Amino acid sequence: MSTIRYIKSNLVLFGALTANLGIAIAKFVAASITGSSSMLSEGFHSVVDSLNQVLMLYGEHRSGKQPDARHPFGYGRELYFWAFVVAILIFAVGAGLSFYEGYIHYIEPEELRDPTVNYVVLGVAMLLEGGSWMIAVREFASSKGNDGWWAAIRESKDPSVFVVVFEDSAALAGLVVAAIGVWASHHFDAPRLDGVASMVIGGILAMVAVLLAREAKGLLIGERADPRTIRKVRERVAAQPWVTHVNHVRTIHSAPRSIFVAISADLDDGLTMGDGERLIEELEAELKAEIPELSSIYIRPERREDAIEAGQL
Incomplete structure:
Protein backbone atom coordinates (compact mmCIF):
# COMPACT_ATOMS: atom_id res chain seq x y z
CA MET A 1 0.00 0.00 0.00
CA ILE A 221 -12.49 -13.37 20.71
CA GLY A 222 -14.39 -13.47 17.40
CA GLU A 223 -17.71 -12.04 16.20
CA ARG A 224 -20.01 -13.31 13.50
CA ALA A 225 -20.55 -11.37 10.29
CA ASP A 226 -23.48 -9.02 9.78
CA PRO A 227 -26.78 -10.99 9.81
CA ARG A 228 -27.59 -9.65 6.33
CA THR A 229 -24.35 -11.15 5.00
CA ILE A 230 -25.11 -14.50 6.65
CA ARG A 231 -28.62 -14.46 5.19
CA LYS A 232 -27.27 -13.66 1.72
CA VAL A 233 -24.82 -16.58 1.91
CA ARG A 234 -27.54 -18.97 3.10
CA GLU A 235 -29.93 -17.89 0.34
CA ARG A 236 -27.24 -18.23 -2.36
CA VAL A 237 -26.34 -21.76 -1.20
CA ALA A 238 -29.97 -22.82 -0.75
CA ALA A 239 -30.76 -21.63 -4.29
CA GLN A 240 -28.47 -24.26 -5.82
CA PRO A 241 -30.54 -27.08 -7.37
CA TRP A 242 -28.06 -29.69 -6.12
CA VAL A 243 -28.38 -28.52 -2.47
CA THR A 244 -31.32 -30.12 -0.66
CA HIS A 245 -30.84 -28.30 2.66
CA VAL A 246 -28.48 -25.76 4.28
CA ASN A 247 -27.69 -27.07 7.75
CA HIS A 248 -25.79 -24.06 9.06
CA VAL A 249 -23.74 -21.03 8.02
CA ARG A 250 -21.10 -20.04 10.56
CA THR A 251 -18.96 -16.94 10.16
CA ILE A 252 -16.23 -15.11 12.02
CA HIS A 253 -14.38 -11.88 11.26
CA SER A 254 -10.63 -12.35 10.94
CA ALA A 255 -10.27 -8.63 10.07
CA PRO A 256 -12.68 -5.70 9.60
CA ARG A 257 -13.17 -6.58 5.91
CA SER A 258 -12.28 -10.27 6.00
CA ILE A 259 -14.77 -13.02 6.86
CA PHE A 260 -14.22 -16.74 7.34
CA VAL A 261 -17.35 -18.76 6.56
CA ALA A 262 -18.03 -22.46 7.16
CA ILE A 263 -21.13 -23.96 5.51
CA SER A 264 -22.71 -27.33 6.16
CA ALA A 265 -25.08 -28.42 3.40
CA ASP A 266 -26.98 -31.58 2.50
CA LEU A 267 -26.30 -32.35 -1.16
CA ASP A 268 -28.32 -34.32 -3.71
CA ASP A 269 -27.57 -38.02 -3.20
CA GLY A 270 -27.28 -38.47 -6.96
CA LEU A 271 -24.16 -36.31 -7.22
CA THR A 272 -20.88 -38.01 -7.96
CA MET A 273 -17.83 -36.95 -5.97
CA GLY A 274 -16.31 -35.30 -9.03
CA ASP A 275 -19.47 -33.30 -9.82
CA GLY A 276 -19.80 -32.30 -6.18
CA GLU A 277 -16.25 -30.95 -6.05
CA ARG A 278 -16.76 -28.99 -9.26
CA LEU A 279 -20.09 -27.50 -8.17
CA ILE A 280 -18.71 -26.53 -4.76
CA GLU A 281 -15.75 -24.76 -6.37
CA GLU A 282 -18.09 -22.87 -8.70
CA LEU A 283 -20.31 -21.88 -5.77
CA GLU A 284 -17.31 -20.63 -3.78
CA ALA A 285 -16.27 -18.48 -6.75
CA GLU A 286 -19.80 -17.06 -7.04
CA LEU A 287 -19.94 -16.25 -3.33
CA LYS A 288 -16.56 -14.45 -3.39
CA ALA A 289 -17.61 -12.46 -6.44
CA GLU A 290 -20.88 -11.40 -4.80
CA ILE A 291 -19.43 -10.83 -1.31
CA PRO A 292 -15.74 -9.81 -1.60
CA GLU A 293 -15.33 -9.80 2.19
CA LEU A 294 -15.51 -13.60 2.21
CA SER A 295 -11.79 -14.33 2.37
CA SER A 296 -12.10 -18.05 3.21
CA ILE A 297 -15.04 -20.31 2.32
CA TYR A 298 -15.41 -23.92 3.46
CA ILE A 299 -18.41 -25.93 2.28
CA ARG A 300 -18.88 -29.26 4.00
CA PRO A 301 -21.27 -31.84 2.50
CA GLU A 302 -23.25 -33.27 5.42
CA ARG A 303 -26.53 -35.15 5.63
CA ARG A 304 -29.23 -33.23 7.46
CA GLU A 305 -29.88 -36.19 9.76
CA ASP A 306 -26.21 -36.24 10.77
CA ALA A 307 -26.27 -32.51 11.47
CA ILE A 308 -29.35 -32.95 13.67
CA GLU A 309 -27.74 -35.84 15.52
CA ALA A 310 -24.60 -33.74 16.10
CA GLY A 311 -26.76 -30.99 17.64
CA GLN A 312 -26.02 -28.48 14.89
CA LEU A 313 -29.71 -27.87 14.05
Missing part, protein backbone atom coordinates in the same frame (compact mmCIF):
# COMPACT_ATOMS: atom_id res chain seq x y z
CA SER A 2 1.41 3.39 -1.00
CA THR A 3 1.97 6.10 1.62
CA ILE A 4 -0.72 8.37 0.12
CA ARG A 5 -3.26 5.54 0.02
CA TYR A 6 -2.39 4.55 3.60
CA ILE A 7 -2.96 8.12 4.82
CA LYS A 8 -6.27 8.41 2.95
CA SER A 9 -7.53 5.11 4.32
CA ASN A 10 -6.66 6.24 7.86
CA LEU A 11 -7.66 9.89 7.55
CA VAL A 12 -9.77 9.70 10.71
CA LEU A 13 -6.82 8.51 12.81
CA PHE A 14 -4.33 10.98 11.33
CA GLY A 15 -6.79 13.86 11.81
CA ALA A 16 -7.37 12.90 15.45
CA LEU A 17 -3.63 12.47 16.09
CA THR A 18 -2.74 15.90 14.66
CA ALA A 19 -5.46 17.62 16.67
CA ASN A 20 -4.59 15.87 19.94
CA LEU A 21 -0.85 16.60 19.78
CA GLY A 22 -1.46 20.32 19.35
CA ILE A 23 -4.16 20.38 22.02
CA ALA A 24 -2.00 18.49 24.54
CA ILE A 25 0.83 21.02 24.28
CA ALA A 26 -1.57 23.95 24.67
CA LYS A 27 -3.30 22.38 27.69
CA PHE A 28 -0.05 21.70 29.54
CA VAL A 29 1.14 25.25 28.91
CA ALA A 30 -2.16 26.62 30.20
CA ALA A 31 -2.07 24.33 33.25
CA SER A 32 1.48 25.45 34.13
CA ILE A 33 0.46 29.11 33.89
CA THR A 34 -2.86 28.92 35.74
CA GLY A 35 -2.37 25.91 38.02
CA SER A 36 -5.71 24.43 36.91
CA SER A 37 -6.18 20.79 37.91
CA SER A 38 -8.91 20.14 35.35
CA MET A 39 -6.72 21.66 32.62
CA LEU A 40 -3.84 19.36 33.64
CA SER A 41 -6.22 16.40 33.53
CA GLU A 42 -7.28 17.44 30.05
CA GLY A 43 -3.59 17.55 29.08
CA PHE A 44 -3.15 13.95 30.26
CA HIS A 45 -6.33 13.08 28.37
CA SER A 46 -4.96 14.48 25.09
CA VAL A 47 -1.60 12.73 25.53
CA VAL A 48 -3.37 9.40 26.06
CA ASP A 49 -5.57 10.04 23.02
CA SER A 50 -2.49 10.81 20.91
CA LEU A 51 -0.82 7.58 22.02
CA ASN A 52 -4.02 5.72 21.26
CA GLN A 53 -4.08 6.98 17.69
CA VAL A 54 -0.43 5.92 17.25
CA LEU A 55 -1.31 2.43 18.52
CA MET A 56 -4.34 2.18 16.24
CA LEU A 57 -2.24 3.25 13.23
CA TYR A 58 0.32 0.61 14.18
CA GLY A 59 -2.49 -1.94 14.46
CA GLU A 60 -3.79 -0.95 11.02
CA HIS A 61 -0.31 -1.40 9.59
CA ARG A 62 0.23 -4.80 11.22
CA SER A 63 -3.24 -6.07 10.30
CA GLY A 64 -2.43 -5.57 6.62
CA LYS A 65 0.33 -8.21 6.62
CA GLN A 66 -0.24 -11.10 4.25
CA PRO A 67 -1.05 -14.57 5.63
CA ASP A 68 1.90 -16.87 6.23
CA ALA A 69 2.55 -20.37 7.53
CA ARG A 70 2.28 -19.25 11.16
CA HIS A 71 -0.87 -17.18 10.63
CA PRO A 72 -2.71 -18.75 7.67
CA PHE A 73 -5.74 -16.48 8.11
CA GLY A 74 -3.67 -13.30 8.24
CA TYR A 75 -2.95 -10.71 10.92
CA GLY A 76 -6.28 -8.87 10.83
CA ARG A 77 -7.12 -9.48 14.48
CA GLU A 78 -4.00 -7.61 15.58
CA LEU A 79 -6.03 -4.43 15.05
CA TYR A 80 -8.54 -5.75 17.60
CA PHE A 81 -5.75 -6.43 20.08
CA TRP A 82 -4.49 -2.85 19.88
CA ALA A 83 -8.03 -1.53 20.23
CA PHE A 84 -8.26 -3.45 23.52
CA VAL A 85 -4.90 -2.01 24.62
CA VAL A 86 -6.26 1.47 23.85
CA ALA A 87 -9.23 0.84 26.16
CA ILE A 88 -6.87 -0.24 28.95
CA LEU A 89 -4.72 2.88 28.47
CA ILE A 90 -7.74 5.18 28.62
CA PHE A 91 -8.85 3.55 31.86
CA ALA A 92 -5.50 3.12 33.60
CA VAL A 93 -3.67 6.26 32.46
CA GLY A 94 -6.30 8.75 31.32
CA ALA A 95 -8.97 8.08 33.93
CA GLY A 96 -6.50 7.15 36.69
CA LEU A 97 -4.33 10.25 36.38
CA SER A 98 -7.33 12.57 36.00
CA PHE A 99 -9.02 11.21 39.12
CA TYR A 100 -5.77 11.22 41.11
CA GLU A 101 -4.90 14.78 40.09
CA GLY A 102 -8.43 15.93 40.93
CA TYR A 103 -8.32 14.26 44.35
CA ILE A 104 -4.96 15.85 45.20
CA HIS A 105 -6.22 19.25 44.09
CA TYR A 106 -9.38 18.78 46.15
CA ILE A 107 -7.60 18.01 49.43
CA GLU A 108 -4.81 20.55 48.74
CA PRO A 109 -6.39 23.31 46.62
CA GLU A 110 -4.05 25.77 44.91
CA GLU A 111 -4.50 29.54 44.88
CA LEU A 112 -6.64 30.72 41.96
CA ARG A 113 -4.97 32.55 39.06
CA ASP A 114 -6.22 34.41 35.99
CA PRO A 115 -8.29 31.87 34.00
CA THR A 116 -8.11 33.73 30.67
CA VAL A 117 -5.46 31.40 29.24
CA ASN A 118 -7.60 28.40 30.21
CA TYR A 119 -10.61 29.76 28.35
CA VAL A 120 -8.58 30.51 25.22
CA VAL A 121 -7.05 27.03 25.18
CA LEU A 122 -10.39 25.36 25.87
CA GLY A 123 -11.98 27.30 23.02
CA VAL A 124 -9.25 26.33 20.56
CA ALA A 125 -9.34 22.72 21.80
CA MET A 126 -13.11 22.55 21.24
CA LEU A 127 -12.66 23.74 17.66
CA LEU A 128 -9.92 21.18 16.93
CA GLU A 129 -11.62 18.31 18.74
CA GLY A 130 -14.90 19.25 17.07
CA GLY A 131 -13.25 19.06 13.66
CA SER A 132 -11.75 15.65 14.42
CA TRP A 133 -15.11 14.48 15.78
CA MET A 134 -16.92 15.62 12.64
CA ILE A 135 -14.48 13.72 10.40
CA ALA A 136 -14.93 10.54 12.47
CA VAL A 137 -18.73 10.86 12.62
CA ARG A 138 -18.99 11.51 8.87
CA GLU A 139 -16.82 8.48 8.13
CA PHE A 140 -18.82 6.29 10.48
CA ALA A 141 -22.18 7.57 9.17
CA SER A 142 -21.19 6.69 5.60
CA SER A 143 -20.53 3.07 6.59
CA LYS A 144 -23.36 2.37 9.04
CA GLY A 145 -26.16 2.21 6.47
CA ASN A 146 -29.69 2.42 7.89
CA ASP A 147 -28.74 1.10 11.32
CA GLY A 148 -29.07 3.29 14.38
CA TRP A 149 -25.87 4.72 15.87
CA TRP A 150 -25.63 2.37 18.82
CA ALA A 151 -26.63 -0.67 16.77
CA ALA A 152 -24.03 0.29 14.14
CA ILE A 153 -21.30 0.54 16.79
CA ARG A 154 -22.25 -2.85 18.19
CA GLU A 155 -22.17 -4.39 14.69
CA SER A 156 -19.06 -2.51 13.48
CA LYS A 157 -15.99 -4.66 12.90
CA ASP A 158 -13.62 -1.70 12.31
CA PRO A 159 -12.44 -0.21 15.65
CA SER A 160 -10.29 2.42 13.89
CA VAL A 161 -13.36 4.61 13.36
CA PHE A 162 -15.54 3.97 16.40
CA VAL A 163 -12.56 4.30 18.78
CA VAL A 164 -12.03 7.86 17.50
CA VAL A 165 -15.78 8.58 17.76
CA PHE A 166 -15.73 7.45 21.41
CA GLU A 167 -12.50 9.30 22.21
CA ASP A 168 -13.52 12.57 20.60
CA SER A 169 -16.97 12.44 22.21
CA ALA A 170 -15.31 11.94 25.61
CA ALA A 171 -12.84 14.73 24.80
CA LEU A 172 -15.61 17.22 23.99
CA ALA A 173 -17.50 16.24 27.15
CA GLY A 174 -14.26 16.63 29.15
CA LEU A 175 -13.65 20.10 27.71
CA VAL A 176 -17.14 21.20 28.72
CA VAL A 177 -16.58 19.85 32.25
CA ALA A 178 -13.16 21.54 32.46
CA ALA A 179 -14.65 24.87 31.35
CA ILE A 180 -17.41 24.60 33.95
CA GLY A 181 -14.85 23.66 36.61
CA VAL A 182 -12.59 26.64 35.82
CA TRP A 183 -15.54 29.04 35.74
CA ALA A 184 -17.16 27.69 38.93
CA SER A 185 -13.94 27.70 40.94
CA HIS A 186 -13.41 31.40 40.15
CA HIS A 187 -17.05 32.46 40.35
CA PHE A 188 -17.59 30.87 43.77
CA ASP A 189 -13.97 31.42 44.90
CA ALA A 190 -13.75 27.68 45.59
CA PRO A 191 -10.55 26.11 44.13
CA ARG A 192 -11.74 22.65 45.18
CA LEU A 193 -14.39 22.74 42.43
CA ASP A 194 -11.59 22.56 39.86
CA GLY A 195 -10.46 19.31 41.48
CA VAL A 196 -14.03 17.99 41.39
CA ALA A 197 -14.16 18.76 37.66
CA SER A 198 -10.95 16.78 37.18
CA MET A 199 -12.46 13.77 38.97
CA VAL A 200 -15.59 14.03 36.80
CA ILE A 201 -13.37 13.95 33.71
CA GLY A 202 -11.75 10.82 35.10
CA GLY A 203 -15.19 9.28 35.50
CA ILE A 204 -16.10 10.08 31.88
CA LEU A 205 -12.88 8.49 30.64
CA ALA A 206 -13.44 5.39 32.77
CA MET A 207 -16.95 4.96 31.35
CA VAL A 208 -15.70 5.31 27.76
CA ALA A 209 -12.84 2.87 28.47
CA VAL A 210 -15.29 0.23 29.73
CA LEU A 211 -17.49 0.61 26.63
CA LEU A 212 -14.48 0.38 24.32
CA ALA A 213 -13.09 -2.63 26.17
CA ARG A 214 -16.40 -4.46 25.81
CA GLU A 215 -16.55 -3.83 22.06
CA ALA A 216 -12.86 -4.68 21.53
CA LYS A 217 -13.18 -7.88 23.58
CA GLY A 218 -16.02 -9.11 21.39
CA LEU A 219 -13.97 -8.50 18.25
CA LEU A 220 -10.86 -10.07 19.76
Whole structure:
Protein backbone atom coordinates (compact mmCIF):
# COMPACT_ATOMS: atom_id res chain seq x y z
CA MET A 1 0.00 0.00 0.00
CA SER A 2 1.41 3.39 -1.00
CA THR A 3 1.97 6.10 1.62
CA ILE A 4 -0.72 8.37 0.12
CA ARG A 5 -3.26 5.54 0.02
CA TYR A 6 -2.39 4.55 3.60
CA ILE A 7 -2.96 8.12 4.82
CA LYS A 8 -6.27 8.41 2.95
CA SER A 9 -7.53 5.11 4.32
CA ASN A 10 -6.66 6.24 7.86
CA LEU A 11 -7.66 9.89 7.55
CA VAL A 12 -9.77 9.70 10.71
CA LEU A 13 -6.82 8.51 12.81
CA PHE A 14 -4.33 10.98 11.33
CA GLY A 15 -6.79 13.86 11.81
CA ALA A 16 -7.37 12.90 15.45
CA LEU A 17 -3.63 12.47 16.09
CA THR A 18 -2.74 15.90 14.66
CA ALA A 19 -5.46 17.62 16.67
CA ASN A 20 -4.59 15.87 19.94
CA LEU A 21 -0.85 16.60 19.78
CA GLY A 22 -1.46 20.32 19.35
CA ILE A 23 -4.16 20.38 22.02
CA ALA A 24 -2.00 18.49 24.54
CA ILE A 25 0.83 21.02 24.28
CA ALA A 26 -1.57 23.95 24.67
CA LYS A 27 -3.30 22.38 27.69
CA PHE A 28 -0.05 21.70 29.54
CA VAL A 29 1.14 25.25 28.91
CA ALA A 30 -2.16 26.62 30.20
CA ALA A 31 -2.07 24.33 33.25
CA SER A 32 1.48 25.45 34.13
CA ILE A 33 0.46 29.11 33.89
CA THR A 34 -2.86 28.92 35.74
CA GLY A 35 -2.37 25.91 38.02
CA SER A 36 -5.71 24.43 36.91
CA SER A 37 -6.18 20.79 37.91
CA SER A 38 -8.91 20.14 35.35
CA MET A 39 -6.72 21.66 32.62
CA LEU A 40 -3.84 19.36 33.64
CA SER A 41 -6.22 16.40 33.53
CA GLU A 42 -7.28 17.44 30.05
CA GLY A 43 -3.59 17.55 29.08
CA PHE A 44 -3.15 13.95 30.26
CA HIS A 45 -6.33 13.08 28.37
CA SER A 46 -4.96 14.48 25.09
CA VAL A 47 -1.60 12.73 25.53
CA VAL A 48 -3.37 9.40 26.06
CA ASP A 49 -5.57 10.04 23.02
CA SER A 50 -2.49 10.81 20.91
CA LEU A 51 -0.82 7.58 22.02
CA ASN A 52 -4.02 5.72 21.26
CA GLN A 53 -4.08 6.98 17.69
CA VAL A 54 -0.43 5.92 17.25
CA LEU A 55 -1.31 2.43 18.52
CA MET A 56 -4.34 2.18 16.24
CA LEU A 57 -2.24 3.25 13.23
CA TYR A 58 0.32 0.61 14.18
CA GLY A 59 -2.49 -1.94 14.46
CA GLU A 60 -3.79 -0.95 11.02
CA HIS A 61 -0.31 -1.40 9.59
CA ARG A 62 0.23 -4.80 11.22
CA SER A 63 -3.24 -6.07 10.30
CA GLY A 64 -2.43 -5.57 6.62
CA LYS A 65 0.33 -8.21 6.62
CA GLN A 66 -0.24 -11.10 4.25
CA PRO A 67 -1.05 -14.57 5.63
CA ASP A 68 1.90 -16.87 6.23
CA ALA A 69 2.55 -20.37 7.53
CA ARG A 70 2.28 -19.25 11.16
CA HIS A 71 -0.87 -17.18 10.63
CA PRO A 72 -2.71 -18.75 7.67
CA PHE A 73 -5.74 -16.48 8.11
CA GLY A 74 -3.67 -13.30 8.24
CA TYR A 75 -2.95 -10.71 10.92
CA GLY A 76 -6.28 -8.87 10.83
CA ARG A 77 -7.12 -9.48 14.48
CA GLU A 78 -4.00 -7.61 15.58
CA LEU A 79 -6.03 -4.43 15.05
CA TYR A 80 -8.54 -5.75 17.60
CA PHE A 81 -5.75 -6.43 20.08
CA TRP A 82 -4.49 -2.85 19.88
CA ALA A 83 -8.03 -1.53 20.23
CA PHE A 84 -8.26 -3.45 23.52
CA VAL A 85 -4.90 -2.01 24.62
CA VAL A 86 -6.26 1.47 23.85
CA ALA A 87 -9.23 0.84 26.16
CA ILE A 88 -6.87 -0.24 28.95
CA LEU A 89 -4.72 2.88 28.47
CA ILE A 90 -7.74 5.18 28.62
CA PHE A 91 -8.85 3.55 31.86
CA ALA A 92 -5.50 3.12 33.60
CA VAL A 93 -3.67 6.26 32.46
CA GLY A 94 -6.30 8.75 31.32
CA ALA A 95 -8.97 8.08 33.93
CA GLY A 96 -6.50 7.15 36.69
CA LEU A 97 -4.33 10.25 36.38
CA SER A 98 -7.33 12.57 36.00
CA PHE A 99 -9.02 11.21 39.12
CA TYR A 100 -5.77 11.22 41.11
CA GLU A 101 -4.90 14.78 40.09
CA GLY A 102 -8.43 15.93 40.93
CA TYR A 103 -8.32 14.26 44.35
CA ILE A 104 -4.96 15.85 45.20
CA HIS A 105 -6.22 19.25 44.09
CA TYR A 106 -9.38 18.78 46.15
CA ILE A 107 -7.60 18.01 49.43
CA GLU A 108 -4.81 20.55 48.74
CA PRO A 109 -6.39 23.31 46.62
CA GLU A 110 -4.05 25.77 44.91
CA GLU A 111 -4.50 29.54 44.88
CA LEU A 112 -6.64 30.72 41.96
CA ARG A 113 -4.97 32.55 39.06
CA ASP A 114 -6.22 34.41 35.99
CA PRO A 115 -8.29 31.87 34.00
CA THR A 116 -8.11 33.73 30.67
CA VAL A 117 -5.46 31.40 29.24
CA ASN A 118 -7.60 28.40 30.21
CA TYR A 119 -10.61 29.76 28.35
CA VAL A 120 -8.58 30.51 25.22
CA VAL A 121 -7.05 27.03 25.18
CA LEU A 122 -10.39 25.36 25.87
CA GLY A 123 -11.98 27.30 23.02
CA VAL A 124 -9.25 26.33 20.56
CA ALA A 125 -9.34 22.72 21.80
CA MET A 126 -13.11 22.55 21.24
CA LEU A 127 -12.66 23.74 17.66
CA LEU A 128 -9.92 21.18 16.93
CA GLU A 129 -11.62 18.31 18.74
CA GLY A 130 -14.90 19.25 17.07
CA GLY A 131 -13.25 19.06 13.66
CA SER A 132 -11.75 15.65 14.42
CA TRP A 133 -15.11 14.48 15.78
CA MET A 134 -16.92 15.62 12.64
CA ILE A 135 -14.48 13.72 10.40
CA ALA A 136 -14.93 10.54 12.47
CA VAL A 137 -18.73 10.86 12.62
CA ARG A 138 -18.99 11.51 8.87
CA GLU A 139 -16.82 8.48 8.13
CA PHE A 140 -18.82 6.29 10.48
CA ALA A 141 -22.18 7.57 9.17
CA SER A 142 -21.19 6.69 5.60
CA SER A 143 -20.53 3.07 6.59
CA LYS A 144 -23.36 2.37 9.04
CA GLY A 145 -26.16 2.21 6.47
CA ASN A 146 -29.69 2.42 7.89
CA ASP A 147 -28.74 1.10 11.32
CA GLY A 148 -29.07 3.29 14.38
CA TRP A 149 -25.87 4.72 15.87
CA TRP A 150 -25.63 2.37 18.82
CA ALA A 151 -26.63 -0.67 16.77
CA ALA A 152 -24.03 0.29 14.14
CA ILE A 153 -21.30 0.54 16.79
CA ARG A 154 -22.25 -2.85 18.19
CA GLU A 155 -22.17 -4.39 14.69
CA SER A 156 -19.06 -2.51 13.48
CA LYS A 157 -15.99 -4.66 12.90
CA ASP A 158 -13.62 -1.70 12.31
CA PRO A 159 -12.44 -0.21 15.65
CA SER A 160 -10.29 2.42 13.89
CA VAL A 161 -13.36 4.61 13.36
CA PHE A 162 -15.54 3.97 16.40
CA VAL A 163 -12.56 4.30 18.78
CA VAL A 164 -12.03 7.86 17.50
CA VAL A 165 -15.78 8.58 17.76
CA PHE A 166 -15.73 7.45 21.41
CA GLU A 167 -12.50 9.30 22.21
CA ASP A 168 -13.52 12.57 20.60
CA SER A 169 -16.97 12.44 22.21
CA ALA A 170 -15.31 11.94 25.61
CA ALA A 171 -12.84 14.73 24.80
CA LEU A 172 -15.61 17.22 23.99
CA ALA A 173 -17.50 16.24 27.15
CA GLY A 174 -14.26 16.63 29.15
CA LEU A 175 -13.65 20.10 27.71
CA VAL A 176 -17.14 21.20 28.72
CA VAL A 177 -16.58 19.85 32.25
CA ALA A 178 -13.16 21.54 32.46
CA ALA A 179 -14.65 24.87 31.35
CA ILE A 180 -17.41 24.60 33.95
CA GLY A 181 -14.85 23.66 36.61
CA VAL A 182 -12.59 26.64 35.82
CA TRP A 183 -15.54 29.04 35.74
CA ALA A 184 -17.16 27.69 38.93
CA SER A 185 -13.94 27.70 40.94
CA HIS A 186 -13.41 31.40 40.15
CA HIS A 187 -17.05 32.46 40.35
CA PHE A 188 -17.59 30.87 43.77
CA ASP A 189 -13.97 31.42 44.90
CA ALA A 190 -13.75 27.68 45.59
CA PRO A 191 -10.55 26.11 44.13
CA ARG A 192 -11.74 22.65 45.18
CA LEU A 193 -14.39 22.74 42.43
CA ASP A 194 -11.59 22.56 39.86
CA GLY A 195 -10.46 19.31 41.48
CA VAL A 196 -14.03 17.99 41.39
CA ALA A 197 -14.16 18.76 37.66
CA SER A 198 -10.95 16.78 37.18
CA MET A 199 -12.46 13.77 38.97
CA VAL A 200 -15.59 14.03 36.80
CA ILE A 201 -13.37 13.95 33.71
CA GLY A 202 -11.75 10.82 35.10
CA GLY A 203 -15.19 9.28 35.50
CA ILE A 204 -16.10 10.08 31.88
CA LEU A 205 -12.88 8.49 30.64
CA ALA A 206 -13.44 5.39 32.77
CA MET A 207 -16.95 4.96 31.35
CA VAL A 208 -15.70 5.31 27.76
CA ALA A 209 -12.84 2.87 28.47
CA VAL A 210 -15.29 0.23 29.73
CA LEU A 211 -17.49 0.61 26.63
CA LEU A 212 -14.48 0.38 24.32
CA ALA A 213 -13.09 -2.63 26.17
CA ARG A 214 -16.40 -4.46 25.81
CA GLU A 215 -16.55 -3.83 22.06
CA ALA A 216 -12.86 -4.68 21.53
CA LYS A 217 -13.18 -7.88 23.58
CA GLY A 218 -16.02 -9.11 21.39
CA LEU A 219 -13.97 -8.50 18.25
CA LEU A 220 -10.86 -10.07 19.76
CA ILE A 221 -12.49 -13.37 20.71
CA GLY A 222 -14.39 -13.47 17.40
CA GLU A 223 -17.71 -12.04 16.20
CA ARG A 224 -20.01 -13.31 13.50
CA ALA A 225 -20.55 -11.37 10.29
CA ASP A 226 -23.48 -9.02 9.78
CA PRO A 227 -26.78 -10.99 9.81
CA ARG A 228 -27.59 -9.65 6.33
CA THR A 229 -24.35 -11.15 5.00
CA ILE A 230 -25.11 -14.50 6.65
CA ARG A 231 -28.62 -14.46 5.19
CA LYS A 232 -27.27 -13.66 1.72
CA VAL A 233 -24.82 -16.58 1.91
CA ARG A 234 -27.54 -18.97 3.10
CA GLU A 235 -29.93 -17.89 0.34
CA ARG A 236 -27.24 -18.23 -2.36
CA VAL A 237 -26.34 -21.76 -1.20
CA ALA A 238 -29.97 -22.82 -0.75
CA ALA A 239 -30.76 -21.63 -4.29
CA GLN A 240 -28.47 -24.26 -5.82
CA PRO A 241 -30.54 -27.08 -7.37
CA TRP A 242 -28.06 -29.69 -6.12
CA VAL A 243 -28.38 -28.52 -2.47
CA THR A 244 -31.32 -30.12 -0.66
CA HIS A 245 -30.84 -28.30 2.66
CA VAL A 246 -28.48 -25.76 4.28
CA ASN A 247 -27.69 -27.07 7.75
CA HIS A 248 -25.79 -24.06 9.06
CA VAL A 249 -23.74 -21.03 8.02
CA ARG A 250 -21.10 -20.04 10.56
CA THR A 251 -18.96 -16.94 10.16
CA ILE A 252 -16.23 -15.11 12.02
CA HIS A 253 -14.38 -11.88 11.26
CA SER A 254 -10.63 -12.35 10.94
CA ALA A 255 -10.27 -8.63 10.07
CA PRO A 256 -12.68 -5.70 9.60
CA ARG A 257 -13.17 -6.58 5.91
CA SER A 258 -12.28 -10.27 6.00
CA ILE A 259 -14.77 -13.02 6.86
CA PHE A 260 -14.22 -16.74 7.34
CA VAL A 261 -17.35 -18.76 6.56
CA ALA A 262 -18.03 -22.46 7.16
CA ILE A 263 -21.13 -23.96 5.51
CA SER A 264 -22.71 -27.33 6.16
CA ALA A 265 -25.08 -28.42 3.40
CA ASP A 266 -26.98 -31.58 2.50
CA LEU A 267 -26.30 -32.35 -1.16
CA ASP A 268 -28.32 -34.32 -3.71
CA ASP A 269 -27.57 -38.02 -3.20
CA GLY A 270 -27.28 -38.47 -6.96
CA LEU A 271 -24.16 -36.31 -7.22
CA THR A 272 -20.88 -38.01 -7.96
CA MET A 273 -17.83 -36.95 -5.97
CA GLY A 274 -16.31 -35.30 -9.03
CA ASP A 275 -19.47 -33.30 -9.82
CA GLY A 276 -19.80 -32.30 -6.18
CA GLU A 277 -16.25 -30.95 -6.05
CA ARG A 278 -16.76 -28.99 -9.26
CA LEU A 279 -20.09 -27.50 -8.17
CA ILE A 280 -18.71 -26.53 -4.76
CA GLU A 281 -15.75 -24.76 -6.37
CA GLU A 282 -18.09 -22.87 -8.70
CA LEU A 283 -20.31 -21.88 -5.77
CA GLU A 284 -17.31 -20.63 -3.78
CA ALA A 285 -16.27 -18.48 -6.75
CA GLU A 286 -19.80 -17.06 -7.04
CA LEU A 287 -19.94 -16.25 -3.33
CA LYS A 288 -16.56 -14.45 -3.39
CA ALA A 289 -17.61 -12.46 -6.44
CA GLU A 290 -20.88 -11.40 -4.80
CA ILE A 291 -19.43 -10.83 -1.31
CA PRO A 292 -15.74 -9.81 -1.60
CA GLU A 293 -15.33 -9.80 2.19
CA LEU A 294 -15.51 -13.60 2.21
CA SER A 295 -11.79 -14.33 2.37
CA SER A 296 -12.10 -18.05 3.21
CA ILE A 297 -15.04 -20.31 2.32
CA TYR A 298 -15.41 -23.92 3.46
CA ILE A 299 -18.41 -25.93 2.28
CA ARG A 300 -18.88 -29.26 4.00
CA PRO A 301 -21.27 -31.84 2.50
CA GLU A 302 -23.25 -33.27 5.42
CA ARG A 303 -26.53 -35.15 5.63
CA ARG A 304 -29.23 -33.23 7.46
CA GLU A 305 -29.88 -36.19 9.76
CA ASP A 306 -26.21 -36.24 10.77
CA ALA A 307 -26.27 -32.51 11.47
CA ILE A 308 -29.35 -32.95 13.67
CA GLU A 309 -27.74 -35.84 15.52
CA ALA A 310 -24.60 -33.74 16.10
CA GLY A 311 -26.76 -30.99 17.64
CA GLN A 312 -26.02 -28.48 14.89
CA LEU A 313 -29.71 -27.87 14.05
